[in-house]
Amino acid sequence: MIRKAKMSDVYEIKSLINSYASEGCMLPRSLDSLYTTIRDFMVFEENGHIIGCCGVHPDWEDLGEVVSFAVARGRTRQGIGTELLDACVKDAKEVGMNQLFVLTSSPLFFEKKGFVQIKREDLPWKIWADCVNCSKYPDCDSASLIKEI
Template identity: 85%
Template sequence: MIRKAKMSDVFEIKALINSYASEGCMLPRSLDSLYTTIRDFMVCEENGKIIGCCGIHPDWEDLGEVVSFAVVRGRTHQGIGTQLLNACIKDAKTVGLNRLFVLTSSPLFFKKKGFDEINREELPWKIWADCVNCSKYPDCDSVSLIQEI
């Protein structure tokens, strides 16, 4: 079941995101960060457990970022990520976002979903403020992609 995240989901979302962050696949999230941005997130819940999450963070006028996109290991390649992304895109439209971008080490998934690779210099500088929190900074290997929605 895909739904908006609730405050009671924060600990499970944090554990999921940070399991990937510990491998350098995404930025870690603190409890504070998740509590203050919980309205940005959608989750996939199965049997009372969070098995996937994805957030859309508005960054600039009509531009939002896909953030903290994760599905539990062993449940990838089952359509959960696609459902989460579609729900987030629908939600992004409701607040007036017309474009979404993602910084990812797994660009193939997003390319299959209609995102196009761009040079990171095309994104507003404000977006790179989070980069200093990444374990790979300043040697970033993420790919920047964008999609009109």
């Protein structure tokens, strides 16, 4: 079941995200950052456990960023990621976003969902605030993609 994240989900969301972050696949998240941005997140819950999560963070005017997109190992390629992304796109539209971008090490998934690759330099400078906290900065190997919604 897809639903908005709750405060009680934070520990499981953190564990899921940071399992990928430990491999350099995404930025790690602290408890503080998750508690303060919990309204950005949707989760996929099954049998009382968080199997996947995805957030949309407003960044600029009508632009949002898909953040902390993760599905539990062993549960990928089952449609969970698609359902999460679809729910986040719907939520982003409801608050007035017209574009979503993502910085990702998995561009093919997002391209299949209608995102197109762009140069990172084409995004507002505001997005670089998170980049400077990344262990790969300034030698980022993530792809930048954007989608009109």
